[in-house]
Structures are given as C-alpha cells and as structure tokens.
Amino acid sequence: MTERVGDEPLLSVRDLEKHYPITQGYLSREVGAARAVDGISFDLRPGETLGLVGESGCGKSTAATSIINLETPTGGEVLFNGGGRWNRQRNEDGSHPNDVTAFADDELFAFRRDAQMIFQDPSSSFDPRMSIGSSVAEPLQVHGMTDQGRRRAIVEDLLEQVGLAAKDYDRYPHEFSGGQKQRIALARALVLNPELIVADEPVSALDVSIRAEILSLISDLQDEYGLSMLFISHDMSVIREVCDRVAVMYLGEIVEIGDAEEVFTDPQHPYTEALLSAIPTADPRAEQANIELRGTVPTPTNPPSGCRFHTRCHRVIQPDGIDIDQENWRSLLNFRDEVLAGQVDVESAREIASTAAGEGDDADIKSELRTEFDLPESFADASVDETLADALDSLLDGDDETAAEQLSTAFTTPCEQSEPVMTDHGDGHQSQCLLNESAQSAPQPTPSDD
Amino acid sequence: MATDKSSRFDNVDWEAVTADSGRALSTNLLGTLLCVVPLIALLVYDFVALGQYEDTFAFVGIGYDVTQLDWLFALSLILFVFYALLPLYQNPRITRYYWREFKRNRPAVVSLAFLTFVFVVGLLGPIFISQPEIDLVTQYQPPIGMSVQNTYPVQCLGEVTSGASGQLCHGSLAHPLGTDSRGRDILVMLIYGMQVTVKIAFITSLIVITIGTAVGTVAAYSGGMIDEVLMRYVDVQQSFPTFIAYLLILYAYGGGLFLFIVLFGTFAWEGTARYVRSNALTKSEDEFMKSAELTGASTYHIITRHLIPNTASSIITILTLLVPGFILAEAQLAFLGLGDPTAPSWGQLLSTGRDALPYAPWITLMPGFLIFLTILAFNFLGDAVLDALNPEAQAESE
Ligand code: SF4
Numbered sequence: 001m002t003e004r005v006g007d008e009p010l011l012s013v014r015d016l017e018k019h020y021p022i023t024q025g026y027l028s029r030e031v032g033a034a035r036a037v038d039g040i041s042f043d044l045r046p047g048e049t050l051g052l053v054g055e056s057g058c059g060k061s062t063a064a065t066s067i068i069n070l071e072t073p074t075g076g077e078v079l080f081n082g083g084g085r086w087n088r089q090r091n092e093d094g095s096h097p098n099d100v101t102a103f104a105d106d107e108l109f110a111f112r113r114d115a116q117m118i119f120q121d122p123s124s125s126f127d128p129r130m131s132i133g134s135s136v137a138e139p140l141q142v143h144g145m146t147d148q149g150r151r152r153a154i155v156e157d158l159l160e161q162v163g164l165a166a167k168d169y170d171r172y173p174h175e176f177s178g179g180q181k182q183r184i185a186l187a188r189a190l191v192l193n194p195e196l197i198v199a200d201e202p203v204s205a206l207d208v209s210i211r212a213e214i215l216s217l218i219s220d221l222q223d224e225y226g227l228s229m230l231f232i233s234h235d236m237s238v239i240r241e242v243c244d245r246v247a248v249m250y251l252g253e254i255v256e257i258g259d260a261e262e263v264f265t266d267p268q269h270p271y272t273e274a275l276l277s278a279i280p281t282a283d284p285r286a287e288q289a290n291i292e293l294r295g296t297v298p299t300p301t302n303p304p305s306g307c308r309f310h311t312r313c314h315r316v317i318q319p320d321g322i323d324i325d326q327e328n329w330r331s332l333l334n335f336r337d338e339v340l341a342g343q344v345d346v347e348s349a350r351e352i353a354s355t356a357a358g359e360g361d362d363a364d365i366k367s368e369l370r371t372e373f374d375l376p377e378s379f380a381d382a383s384v385d386e387t388l389a390d391a392l393d394s395l396l397d398g399d400d401e402t403a404a405e406q407l408s409t410a411f412t413t414p415c416e417q418s419e420p421v422m423t424d425h426g427d428g429h430q431s432q433c434l435l436n437e438s439a440q441s442a443p444q445p446t447p448s449d450d
Numbered sequence: 451m452a453t454d455k456s457s458r459f460d461n462v463d464w465e466a467v468t469a470d471s472g473r474a475l476s477t478n479l480l481g482t483l484l485c486v487v488p489l490i491a492l493l494v495y496d497f498v499a500l501g502q503y504e505d506t507f508a509f510v511g512i513g514y515d516v517t518q519l520d521w522l523f524a525l526s527l528i529l530f531v532f533y534a535l536l537p538l539y540q541n542p543r544i545t546r547y548y549w550r551e552f553k554r555n556r557p558a559v560v561s562l563a564f565l566t567f568v569f570v571v572g573l574l575g576p577i578f579i580s581q582p583e584i585d586l587v588t589q590y591q592p593p594i595g596m597s598v599q600n601t602y603p604v605q606c607l608g609e610v611t612s613g614a615s616g617q618l619c620h621g622s623l624a625h626p627l628g629t630d631s632r633g634r635d636i637l638v639m640l641i642y643g644m645q646v647t648v649k650i651a652f653i654t655s656l657i658v659i660t661i662g663t664a665v666g667t668v669a670a671y672s673g674g675m676i677d678e679v680l681m682r683y684v685d686v687q688q689s690f691p692t693f694i695a696y697l698l699i700l701y702a703y704g705g706g707l708f709l710f711i712v713l714f715g716t717f718a719w720e721g722t723a724r725y726v727r728s729n730a731l732t733k734s735e736d737e738f739m740k741s742a743e744l745t746g747a748s749t750y751h752i753i754t755r756h757l758i759p760n761t762a763s764s765i766i767t768i769l770t771l772l773v774p775g776f777i778l779a780e781a782q783l784a785f786l787g788l789g790d791p792t793a794p795s796w797g798q799l800l801s802t803g804r805d806a807l808p809y810a811p812w813i814t815l816m817p818g819f820l821i822f823l824t825i826l827a828f829n830f831l832g833d834a835v836l837d838a839l840n841p842e843a844q845a846e847s848e
Contacts, residue, residue: 065740068744070740070743070744108746109746112744112745112746113464113746116744117740117741117744119737119740119741120737121737124736124737124738125737125738125741126738126741127738127742127755127756127759127760128738128760129544129759129760130755130756130759131541131543131544135738138742138745138747138755139745139746140462142745142746142747142751143464143467143468143745143746144467144468145462145467150457153457154457154458154459154462156457157457157458157459158459170543171543172543172544172547185741188741190459191459192459192464192745193459193460193462193464225460
C-alpha cells in the first residue's frame with residue numbers, strides 16, 4: 001500500500017487505441033480496421049467527474065469498455081493508481097505496474113473491486129431470472145464473501161441508500177421501472193466499494209422526468225464516498241449537470257478537453273460549438289444559433305485525412321486565394337465530396353427539371369443541382385464561379401471524372417491536408433483545430449486571411 | 451434495518467474476506483453430491499462385489515437387480531430434483547410468477563397435470579403393484595363396459611349374457627381395463643409402461659441437455675477453429691440415420707431399451723447445441739452478462755449462473771418436441787417387433803394386441819390412447835412453457 005503524493009491522477013489514459021479488425025473470406029484475412037478509439041489521452045483525479053461526450057459512434061462507449069478492460073485495447077496505456085497502487089514508478093523496461101491493460105489475472109480480479117461500470121439500458125442490465133438482491137450481491141459472492149447473511153445485510157443497506165426498500169431484495173427485475181433499475185445498477189456498481197465508476201449513458205434511456213433524480217442520486221453518492229467518475233453521454237445538457245471536466249470526442253479522437261465551465265462558456269473547437277448550440281436553452285428569448293452540421297458523416301473504418309472533422313466542419317478553412325461566404329464554402333466542399341464519391345445523380349435532377357415548370361434543358365438541370373446542394377448562382381469570386389460552372393458542364397456531359405478532378409484541384413482546404421495538434425488554452429483546456437493553432441503561433445501566413 | 455458496521459459495503463475489509471474465502475458449495479450441488487456419491491458406490495458394489503445375476507439389493511433382502519437403465523434414470527431424477535424442482539422451491543417469488551403466467555393457458559395446465567400423473571404413477575406404481583402375471587385362463591377379458599364373444603376368453607370373470615351372435619363375456623372389476631392374450635392385466639401393464647415412458651423421457655432429456663449444452667457453450671466461448679469443427683460435426687450428425695444405426699446394432703449385437711434410449715438420445719442434441727450456442731452469442735451482448743463479467747466472475751460462473759438459466763425455457767421447449775418423438779419412435783419400433791420384448795412398454799402392449807385386433811381391440815386401444823394423450827400433452831406444454839418462463843418478454847409487452 002502506498003500513499004498518494006502530489007496531485008497524482010487516479011486514472012491516467014495514454015494514447016488508448018481500440019481497433020477492430022475487419023476480416024474477409026474463409027481465411028479471415030484482415031482487410032482493414034475500424035478505428036473506434038484512435039489514441040485518446042486524459043487524466044482523472046480522485047473525486048472528479050469527467051464527461052466524455054460525442055455523438056453515437058464516436059467511440060466513447062468503446063473507450064469506456066476498453067478503459068475498464070471489458071475489451072482489450074489494441075494500444076496505449078490505462079494507468080489506474082487507486083486501490084493502494086499510488087506512487088508506483090515505471091519498470092526498467094518502460095512498462096508501468098499500474099497499467100490495467102497489462103494486468104495479470106489476479107491483479108485484474110482485484111481491479112474489479114476498484115472500478116465498476118453502469119450501463120445504459122436498464123431493461124437488460126439485470127439477469128431476468130435472478131432476484132435483484134442476488135444480482136447486487138453477486139459481486140460480493142464472486143469476490144469470496146461466503147457469509148450469506150452478511151451479503152444480504154450489506155445489500156439491503158445499500159438498496160436503502162439508493163432509495164429502495166430492503167424488502168425489494170427478493171423482487172425480480174421485471175417488477176421495477178427503468179429509473180428504479182438504474183438505482184439498483186448504482187447499488188451493484190457500489191457494492192464492492194470502488195474508487196472509480198464508469199457510467200455509460202446512465203440516464204439516456206430514462207424518461208426525462210426521472211433523469212434529474214438519478215443524476216442527483218449519482219452526485220450525492222459520489223460526494224459521500226469520494227468516487228471518481230467517467231461519465232459518458234451524447235447529451236451536453238446532462239454533462240453540464242454532473243461533470244467537473246469535459247472531453248469531447250469525435251471519430252475516435254478527443255478534439256477538446258477542459259474544465260466544464262470553460263468548455264461550456266468558451267468552446268474552442270467548432271465541433272464543441274456545434275454540440276453546445278444544440279442544447280435547448282431555458283430562456284426562450286435567448287437567440288439560438290443552432291449550428292447545423294452538413295456534409296458526409298465519415299466512418300471509423302476510413303477516417304478523413306487531416307482534421308477528421310473537415311467533412312462536416314462549419315468553420316472549415318478556405319485556402320489562399322479563395323474568400324467567399326463561409327456557408328457557401330461548406331456547400332461547395334460538400335458538393336465536391338459528393339461528386340468525388342459519385343453520389344451526384346444527374347439523371348434524377350434531369351427528371352425533376354423536366355417535370356417542373358421549366359423546359360428541362362441544361363440550365364434547368366443545373367439550377368436544380370444548385371438548389372439540391374445549396375449552391376448559390378454566384379459566389380463573390382469569379383474564379384470559383386467559373387470552376388463550378390465547368391464542373392457542372394462536365395457532370396451534365398456524363399463525365400464525372402473530369403468534374404471530380406476540376407473540383408478537387410480548385411477547392412481544397414488546409415483542414416484536409418494537415419493534422420491539427422492539441423493547442424493549449426491554459427488551465428488544462430486544450431483543443432485540436434487548425435484555427436486555434438494559427439491563432440496561437442501567429443506569424444506564419446494564415447490560410448484564411450480576413 | 452442493518453446498522454451493524456460490518457454490514458455496510460464501505461466497511462468490508464476485502465483483504466480479509468478474500469484471504470479466508472473458501473469455495474462454498476451451493477445447496478444444489480451439495481444435495482446432488484450427497485445423492486450421487488452413494489449411487490456410484492452402489493454401482494461399484496454391484497459391478498465389483500456382485501456377480502452378474504445377483505440382485506443388487508439382495509443385502510437388504512429386496513430381490514431386485516438394478517439395470518443399466520435404472521442407474522441412468524436415478525441420476526436423471528437426482529439432477530431433476532436438485533436443478534429443476536429445488537430452484538423453483540428456493541425462489542418462490544419467481545415460481546409464483548411463472549405459475550401465474552402458466553395458468554393462463556388452460557390446456558397446458560391440464561397437460562401438466564396429466565404428465566405429472568404419468569410421472570408419479572409410473573415412478574411409484576411398479577414399486578407397489580407386482581408385475582402382471584401370465585394366466586392363460588383369464589385371457590381376453592374385456593374392459594368394463596365392453597364385451598367379447600365368450601369363445602375367446604377361456605373363462606369369463608364377468609357377467610355372461612347371451613346375445614344374437616352367441617354368448618357374450620362382459621368386463622368385470624377384477625380387470626377394469628381387461629386383459630391381453632396371455633391374461634395379463636392391462637391396467638397394470640399400462641402402469642409399468644408409464645415407467646418405461648418416464649425413463650425414456652428423463653434419460654434422453656438428460657443426455658440431450660448435457661451434451662447439447664456442453665457442445666453449445668464450448669463452441670460459443672472458444673470460437674475460431676473449435677467452434678467451426680463442433681458446428682460442422684453438428685451438421686453431419688443431423689443427417690445421421692439413427693434409425694438404421696439402431697437396426698444394424700440390433701441385428702449385429704442385439705439390444706434393448708437401453709440401446710434405444712442411449713442411441714436416440716446421443717444423436718438428438720444438435721438442435722439444443724445450436725440453440726445454446728446462438729443464445730450464448732446473443733446474450734453475451736446483453737448488459738447483465740457484461741456486468742457479471744465486470745465483477746470478475748469466471749466464465750464457468752457466468753455460464754452456469756446466467757447463461758444456462760436464461761436458456762432453460764428454450765431448452766425445455768426443445769425437449770417437449772424431442773421427447774414425444776422418442777416415445778413415438780419406441781412405440782413404433784415395438785409395434786414392428788423391433789423393440790425390447792423384456793421392456794413392458796406401451797409399444798410392446800400395442801404389438802401383443804396386433805393379432806387380436808378384430809375381436810379384442812382394447813389391447814391396442816388402451817396404450818394407443820395413452821401414447822396419443824401423452825404426446826398431445828407434451829405439445830401443449832411446450833408452447834406454454836416458452837411463454838411463461840420468459841419474464842423479459844412479458845415485462846416488455848406490458
Ligand atoms: S481543423 Fe479545420 S476542419 Fe478541423 S475543426 Fe478546425 S476548422 Fe474545422
């Protein structure tokens with residue numbers, strides 16, 4: 001047993017990676033990988049709640065299960081310093097004795113007492129054939145408490161603490177509501193007296209009316225037992241209620257991390273901005289600039305080059321020599337991407353154009369395409385207008401390849417060429433966007449000059 | 451409410467708890483062991499100490515030689531008591547819930563009552579009722595309410611009346627369901643037949659459940675090559691001609707009910723294995739399985755505590771389809787004269803009545819009727835069990 005020194009974090013995640021191989025054929029040849037979690041790092045201090053937020057499919061749940069070692073990560077380290085493992089030094093060979101991913105079986109078994117998890121779906125989180133008392137007591141039994149009376153006493157006491165009655169011990173999962181089940185899930189997560197709880201969307205399956213209850217129960221218990229918590233959610237408003245710090249995930253990477261206060265009041269990454277703009281505000285008069293993310297949603301199998309957010313970013317940078325309205329620039333890039341992907345359907349545009357009032361000639365088809373992709377008749381830039389007109393001509397001639405080439409040589413963005421690195425905004429607030437990089441390390445000629 | 455310090459979760463000294471934890475045996479396992487150990491001892495005694503023709507229980511003065519089938523039957527009964535009945539008793543709340551759901555299905559309740567009757571009478575009847583005796587004098591006695599031309603029975607025990615086509619012999623209380631061509635009481639034979647049926651049902655179920663679950667879970671949890679090999683074997687076995695194998699073995703080496711049960715049982719678990727495997731794969735995505743894994747529980751613990759109990763209702767349903775098939779197959783083989791002549795099964799009775807069908811139809815009717823009812827009851831039961839034992843689906847649909 002060692003004591004904590006300084007402000008050693010309880011949990012320290014370094015370059016965590018979880019790639020799922022994609023195999024093909026009888027010999028299971030590996031043809032690629034879904035990079036669900038692609039190198040994330042963060043620290044969690046004792047008693048702190050860190051929110052991991054992002055839309056579904058961004059890898060936040062995989063991050064959770066990898067951290068808690070329900071799945072084995074494919075790379076990186078998860079250093080867990082709790083459970084009497086404080087202040088241990090690295091081994092000679094550079095490995096760390098507290099690295100959960102490298103724990104031997106008995107260490108992992110002990111780690112199960114120090115870190116537990118709550119899942120999203122209360123309807124499937126309990127064995128339907130076991131009384132909830134037995135379910136909550138199961139961890140005690142697994143960890144060697146053979147005294148049945150003691151197990152029962154502990155669980156009954158705990159059930160009362162989470163707002164149920166001791167006599168609920170003998171009832172079965174189907175007799176409880178979703179909110180009650182989530183209370184029981186909390187009891188089960190707590191029963192081994194862990195230091196860390198990973199909560200994966202614990203309230204998103206619940207009715208809005210009971211969310212607040214569960215959230216306040218969580219923070220009460222957290223205060224009482226000094227728990228640290230990794231709180232995963234897609235919902236910024238829930239995160240705001242419970243978290244001390246926030247990490248925003250996009251496509252397997254953390255794009256912004258910092259104190260909740262800071263991130264919510266002064267978001268640095270365009271993606272965070274967009275997420276925040278979607279929170280309904282209590283004040284109806286407040287001007288709500290709901291930022292709509294347009295563009296193709298990429299898959300983790302084939303993440304975009306450069307900044308992974310560039311296919312949807314509303315602030316995507318314009319290259320030297322182009323200076324048009326930002327909205328139009330986004331539309332232009334979306335159009336380019338669709339053409340590149342061969343997704344532009346000239347035929348259906350032709351059909352629509354011929355059934356509509358117009359003659360159905362080329363001009364009509366073009367304007368139909370422009371409406372479809374939010375492209376104005378004219379940008380405030382003659383060369384842009386020209387390139388687009390050429391590309392549309394090629395498209396109508398059925399020459400998709402030339403169109404794609406014309407568009408992709410003329411319209412490029414630094415965002416797809418260089419990968420942004422983490423920029424520090426002070427106080428542990430960091431973000432990963434080229435805009436912030438250039439703002440900080442000023443002098444070099446900025447890509448977007450205004 | 452518990453106020454004792456040791457009963458607070460945050461006051462548990464895990465170092466101490468893990469240090470002195472032994473493996474606690476569950477009541478079920480303990481009970482099973484307590485019964486199986488003497489059983490094995492007896493088996494060893496029977497094989498080692500006693501000659502082939504000595505009665506097993508001769509030492510307590512009971513003249514009964516335990517057969518191979520009886521050993522298996524005893525084992526299946528022990529497991530049935532400790533892993534089916536005892537859990538229902540231990541968890542009264544969920545048992546009551548199952549019963550409430552099950553009760554809604556009237557035919558299934560009647561079926562269950564009927565099958566329980568067959569089970570109890572088949573199990574206990576032969577202990578209290580002595581074997582039907584061959585007595586040619588009392589042959590072809592009709593059941594109560596039926597009559598036969600008095601030329602067939604040597605001596606009519608019931609009332610004899612004269613009708614248009616000669617004298618008629620009526621049934622009597624001495625043989626309420628009549629007698630067969632050798633004067634054996636049909637009611638007694640039916641009761642002995644029940645025991646054979648119960649044995650068929652229990653032993654084949656034991657074999658199917660054991661092998662099916664073992665193969666299914668091993669395939670699901672090991673994956674890769676092992677999974678592939680096991681499941682391909684299951685495919686092969688599915689097309690295995692059990693009936694022809696039975697005939698071959700029967701002609702080459704001879705055989706009886708034991709051969710029938712073991713052979714048909716060991717070649718019928720494919721469906722169960724497949725089902726258990728797919729269920730294991732889908733259930734492992736369920737959060738409660740992940741939670742169990744997160745407690746640090748062993749795979750064995752997860753399989754026995756969570757996977758198998760959650761697969762049980764479907765396995766029971768598979769059995770309610772398989773078992774009637776076995777009963778019917780036994781009856782058919784026996785009727786064709788390919789059964790075990792020493793086993794007093796319903797099928798045997800059916801076949802003894804074959805020649806007397808024109809004038810003594812009751813000999814075939816009685817067992818035929820029972821076979822029909824039994825199979826029907828199993829079918830009704832299957833549906834109801836699947837519905838009743840599925841609290842998840844119920845809760846969702848409400
Ligand atoms: S680097 Fe470019 S695309 Fe990425 S977030 Fe910043 S502005 Fe948007």
